[in-house]
Amino acid sequence: MSDVDRLFATPLAQVSDFVFDENVARVFPDMIKRSVPGYPTIVENIGVIAAHYAQPGTLIYDLGCSLGAATQSMRRHLRQEGCRILAVDNAAAMVQRCAEYLSAQDSMIEELVPATVMQADILDLDFEPCSVVVLNFTLQFIAPPQRLALLQRIRQALLPGGILILSEKFRFADDREQERLEQVHYAFKRANGYSDLEIAQKRSAIENVMLLDTPQTHLSRLEQAGFSQAYSWFQCFNFGSIVAHA
Numbered sequence: 708m709s710d711v712d713r714l715f716a717t718p719l720a721q722v723s724d725f726v727f728d729e730n731v732a733r734v735f736p737d738m739i740k741r742s743v744p745g746y747p748t749i750v751e752n753i754g755v756i757a758a759h760y761a762q763p764g765t766l767i768y769d770l771g772c773s774l775g776a777a778t779q780s781m782r783r784h785l786r787q788e789g790c791r792i793l794a795v796d797n798a799a800a801m802v803q804r805c806a807e808y809l810s811a812q813d814s815m816i817e818e819l820v821p822a823t824v825m826q827a828d829i830l831d832l833d834f835e836p837c838s839v840v841v842l843n844f845t846l847q848f849i850a851p852p853q854r855l856a857l858l859q860r861i862r863q864a865l866l867p868g869g870i871l872i873l874s875e876k877f878r879f880a881d882d883r884e885q886e887r888l889e890q891v892h893y894a895f896k897r898a899n900g901y902s903d904l905e906i907a908q909k910r911s912a913i914e915n916v917m918l919l920d921t922p923q924t925h926l927s928r929l930e931q932a933g934f935s936q937a938y939s940w941f942q943c944f945n946f947g948s949i950v951a952h953a
């Protein structure tokens with residue numbers, strides 16, 4: 708169902724900006740697992756954290772869901788009555804495959820929390836009251852000037868006791884820390900079979916479309932957006948995840 712990622716394996720005359728098209732969707736599970744240190748741990752524990760905070764009878768959002776890995780994890784863990792998950796992505800290729808994965812999960816496990824996927828730009832969504840919102844490696848693709856307003860709208864939609872789970876690739880204010888963690892990330896990618904050429908071409912493809920913030924910027928922006936408490940629950944190299952409470 709999904710292929711090995713060789714998208715950047717041969718020399719490209721010109722490396723275009725990274726887009727979430729059919730080619731990416733086809734290799735996405737392999738790409739993200741081999742590229743993001745800690746990704747399986749983060750996804751599995753999004754299910755655990757969501758199940759801990761989800762309120763019966765409420766809505767849960769998975770924003771920038773790609774193939775729905777976080778949604779599937781939450782469905783494995785949630786036991787609350789009457790919850791419903793809305794997974795959203797603006798990439799048609801991702802949404803189509805996500806729907807297929809979710810119906811495969813439906814047919815394998817009975818009595819799962821209902822989950823639907825819709826194609827939409829999360830910047831255009833009117834958020835309904837909800838108890839859990841997941842942004843798993845999505846905010847990094849939102850234009851920086853739009854990030855605070857999006858978090859404010861999420862904060863407004865969260866019910867008392869609700870949470871946002873925010874996972875991101877980080878950059879670091881200290882140049883030496885940045886350089887060291889970036890280099891171990893490349894070592895992680897080499898250990899997972901990516902060549903230096905693949906690493907270099909992917910780096911050029913994402914540099915203009917994935918604009919990274921420091922952990923401190925994330926935490927202070929969450930506070931500015933009205934969250935009462937925000938803290939990191941996981942970090943592996945330059946990737947990590949934060950929980951923010953309404």
Ligand SMILES: Nc1ncnc2c1ncn2[C@@H]1O[C@H](C[S@+](CC[C@H]([NH3+])C(=O)[O-])CC(=O)[O-])[C@@H](O)[C@H]1O
Pocket residue numbers: 727739750770771772773774775776777795796797798801827828829830842843844845848849
């Ligand atoms: N404005 C937007 N509106 C909707 N979707 C968007 C927008 N911008 C980007 N996306 C979508 O955000 C996703 C980011 S991938 C998320 C992984 C997933 N969460 C996972 O748990 O596997 C992370 C990565 O590839 O590093 C892509 O599917 C985009 O189409």
Ligand SMILES: O=C(O)C(=O)Cc1ccccc1
Pocket residue numbers: 725738739742743876909910913
């Ligand atoms: O591959 C990388 O270097 C990354 O930073 C992670 C990533 C994973 C999937 C799509 C874009 C970036």
